[in-house]
Amino acid sequence: MRVNRRTFMQGTAATAAAGMFSSSAVAEEPINVASIHDLSGGLDIYGKPMVDAMTLAIEEANAAGGLLGRPLKLINYDTQSNMQLYTQFAQQAALKDKVAVVHGGITSASREVIRPVLDKFKTLYFYNTQYEGGVCDRNQFDTGVTPAQTVEKLVPYAMKKWGKKVYVIAADYNYGQITSQWVKKYVIENGGEVPAIDFFPLDVTNFGPTISKIQAAKPDFVWSALVGGAHISFYRQWAAAGMRKSIPMASTTFAVGNEHIVLSPDECNGMLICYNYFQDLKNPVNEKFVASFLKRFGADYPNITELAMGTYQGFRLWAEAVKKAGSIDRMKVIEALETGISIDAPSGKVTIDPPTHHCVLDVHIAEVADKKLKVLEDFAQQKPADTAAVCDLIKNPTDNQQYVIKI
Amino acid sequence: MDLVALLAIQVLYAIASLALISVGLAIIFGMMRVINLAHGEFLMLGGYAAIVATSHGISIWIAMLVVAPIVVGLIGVIVERTIIRFLYGRMIDTMLATWGLSLFLVGLTTAIFGNTTVGISAPLGSFQIGAYRTSVYTLFVIAVAAVVLAAIFALIRWTRLGLIARGTMQNANMAAALGVNPPRVYAVTFGAGAALSGLAGAVLAPVSGVFPTIGVAYVAKSFITVIGGGAAILSGTVSASALFGTINQIATFVTTPVFGEVALLAAAIILIRLLPQGITGRFFRRGL
Numbered sequence: 128m129r130v131n132r133r134t135f136m137q138g139t140a141a142t143a144a145a146g147m148f149s150s151s152a153v154a155e156e157p158i159n160v161a162s163i164h165d166l167s168g169g170l171d172i173y174g175k176p177m178v179d180a181m182t183l184a185i186e187e188a189n190a191a192g193g194l195l196g197r198p199l200k201l202i203n204y205d206t207q208s209n210m211q212l213y214t215q216f217a218q219q220a221a222l223k224d225k226v227a228v229v230h231g232g233i234t235s236a237s238r239e240v241i242r243p244v245l246d247k248f249k250t251l252y253f254y255n256t257q258y259e260g261g262v263c264d265r266n267q268f269d270t271g272v273t274p275a276q277t278v279e280k281l282v283p284y285a286m287k288k289w290g291k292k293v294y295v296i297a298a299d300y301n302y303g304q305i306t307s308q309w310v311k312k313y314v315i316e317n318g319g320e321v322p323a324i325d326f327f328p329l330d331v332t333n334f335g336p337t338i339s340k341i342q343a344a345k346p347d348f349v350w351s352a353l354v355g356g357a358h359i360s361f362y363r364q365w366a367a368a369g370m371r372k373s374i375p376m377a378s379t380t381f382a383v384g385n386e387h388i389v390l391s392p393d394e395c396n397g398m399l400i401c402y403n404y405f406q407d408l409k410n411p412v413n414e415k416f417v418a419s420f421l422k423r424f425g426a427d428y429p430n431i432t433e434l435a436m437g438t439y440q441g442f443r444l445w446a447e448a449v450k451k452a453g454s455i456d457r458m459k460v461i462e463a464l465e466t467g468i469s470i471d472a473p474s475g476k477v478t479i480d481p482p483t484h485h486c487v488l489d490v491h492i493a494e495v496a497d498k499k500l501k502v503l504e505d506f507a508q509q510k511p512a513d514t515a516a517v518c519d520l521i522k523n524p525t526d527n528q529q530y531v532i533k534i
Numbered sequence: 535m536d537l538v539a540l541l542a543i544q545v546l547y548a549i550a551s552l553a554l555i556s557v558g559l560a561i562i563f564g565m566m567r568v569i570n571l572a573h574g575e576f577l578m579l580g581g582y583a584a585i586v587a588t589s590h591g592i593s594i595w596i597a598m599l600v601v602a603p604i605v606v607g608l609i610g611v612i613v614e615r616t617i618i619r620f621l622y623g624r625m626i627d628t629m630l631a632t633w634g635l636s637l638f639l640v641g642l643t644t645a646i647f648g649n650t651t652v653g654i655s656a657p658l659g660s661f662q663i664g665a666y667r668t669s670v671y672t673l674f675v676i677a678v679a680a681v682v683l684a685a686i687f688a689l690i691r692w693t694r695l696g697l698i699a700r701g702t703m704q705n706a707n708m709a710a711a712l713g714v715n716p717p718r719v720y721a722v723t724f725g726a727g728a729a730l731s732g733l734a735g736a737v738l739a740p741v742s743g744v745f746p747t748i749g750v751a752y753v754a755k756s757f758i759t760v761i762g763g764g765a766a767i768l769s770g771t772v773s774a775s776a777l778f779g780t781i782n783q784i785a786t787f788v789t790t791p792v793f794g795e796v797a798l799l800a801a802a803i804i805l806i807r808l809l810p811q812g813i814t815g816r817f818f819r820r821g822l
């Protein structure tokens with residue numbers, strides 16, 4: 128038989144078509160779910176618990192029969208705290224592994240690296256980290272808390288407790304830059320002042336001059352939005368200089384990477400934080416979740432973090448939407464999520480806010496106490512008001528940018 | 535006034551820590567013209583040695599001042615005997631080999647300890663200067679640097695070992711002709727340089743924590759200090775540390791840590807442009 132271009136094309140087309148039919152005929156072909164997190168490098172303190180939570184969520188879903196009668200397959204990509212790998216793995220997930228959804232990204236910088244990639248290749252994206260807010264993109268859902276949900280609560284609480292003069296120190300990239308502006312905004316709205324905001328690249332470990340500067344400014348308390356392993360040395364040096372007892376501290380990032388366990392109680396007791404989830408929350412859903420988490424990963428698991436819970440809840444929301452849509456098609460799942468889907472999560476009720484693609488959820492203020500996080504006050508069902516002020520994806524579905532507040 | 539005193543301590547501390555992290559490199563580079571790109575990893579290993587020893591119940595002082603230098607010194611001797619000694623006089627090859635060694639050590643420690651930051655709390659508490667507080671540990675680091683530099687000076691200046699080392703450094707062939715065994719001098723010197731790096735890494739561990747890739751943060755600064763200092767080991771290290779430490783710390787205090795680093799690097803570039811042989815290429819030429 129002579130093979131020319133035409134017969135060859137017909138042949139391959141037939142094979143491809145057969146392949147397509149056979150894949151829909153075999154219903155058990157797994158649904159690929161991508162998890163793109165830093166499992167090594169300076170940000171692994173955040174990434175590891177997130178992937179553990181994802182693993183548990185997928186195993187639970189598979190034990191319950193999978194989704195749409197198909198099992199789920201988790202594909203982990205370790206980005207090694209390296210931004211270039213984010214681009215590479217996002218492309219690989221979308222094009223080669225053809226995943227139904229990508230969960231991932233830790234720092235805001237990494238999110239902004241993979242967001243355009245996943246937009247371009249039309250792959251649904253869940254960003255599950257608490258962040259500075261303002262992302263408005265129909266392809267993306269954000270299950271973490273934003274400043275209007277946490278900073279807005281913690282600033283007045285801390286100011287009432289300690290005083291009105293707040294010195295802000297933050298990591299030097301978009302998260303720290305924007306979050307510190309939110310802190311300043313809420314401090315001023317509550318009648319306080321911010322004498323200075325200092326930014327630190329992620330690899331800075333010598334905070335001596337800064338500690339002197341803070342002392343010279345004499346604030347009532349310090350607000351930390353420091354990020355990553357190297358910045359932990361700030362808390363050590365702060366305590367070593369004897370400052371912990373004279374100037375207290377509040378933070379939007381502390382304990383997210385289990386810093387309260389790495390440091391000794393003497394270095395961080397009394398610090399105030401505000402998040403969506405704490406392992407000690409008292410409700411039946413959480414007690415069941417903690418029990419199965421510890422059963423899966425060992426009773427000595429240090430702490431189930433805010434980011435781990437964000438990831439768990441992000442996956443659950445997606446799975447709920449897939450069930451509702453009866454499909455893993457991207458647009459159908461987005462539309463199902465935009466009906467304002469809601470789950471009973473370990474942190475309480477979590478609902479997608481359709482215009483912003485962020486979440487309405489409970490937040491809690493807690494205090495670091497001897498390697499534990501003691502919940503002090505609860506705030507039910509907080510809306511993502513910061514993003515809502517600028518973003519409405521129902522009215523402008525083609526909007527695609529991160530808004531930055533102006534002060 | 536109190537603030538000036540506090541700043542002075544911070545500046546001294548910056549100088550001391552620069553001198554500590556550079557002196558091991560300066561010895562290895564000054565004596566053997568070996569560019570040791572695994573220098574940062576020697577510091578990192580010193581940090582881990584101290585932390586592991588402390589967690590096994592050894593007093594933090596013994597862990598830092600005794601265990602860490604011995605452990606890293608031994609590693610240095612092993613490295614010299616197995617890798618470096620075949621490469622003397624081949625500068626590019628030693629760079630390649632030590633770079634490989636650096637990657638290997640990072641990989642090895644990551645495999646053993648995981649890629650997370652570990653640390654020990656700084657001992658000694660804090661003290662008051664007027665309205666300000668700072669940690670006593672800062673003073674301890676300054677003292678360690680002073681003692682180390684004084685000890686090196688005494689060793690090189692007044693002992694027979696120092697004389698042999700200086701002779702070998704000036705002219706290895708002539709020293710050999712006079713009955714000195716240069717390979718042995720090199721091994722001892724490399725071990726001593728590594729031990730000092732281990733000591734520095736251990737002493738700084740409570741301040742900055744330790745993680746497998748922390749060497750990167752140290753290695754650039756120590757190279758800049760050594761190159762800026764020039765040929766003389768001691769006076770070069772001290773003068774370059776004093777210059778760069780002061781600039782870095784004051785710029786950091788006045789502006790931000792980012793500009794502090796920028797100021798340090800800018801100063802280094804200008805210095806090398808004006809004094810290509812380093813500070814001791816023009817000043818303190820007769821220094822050690």
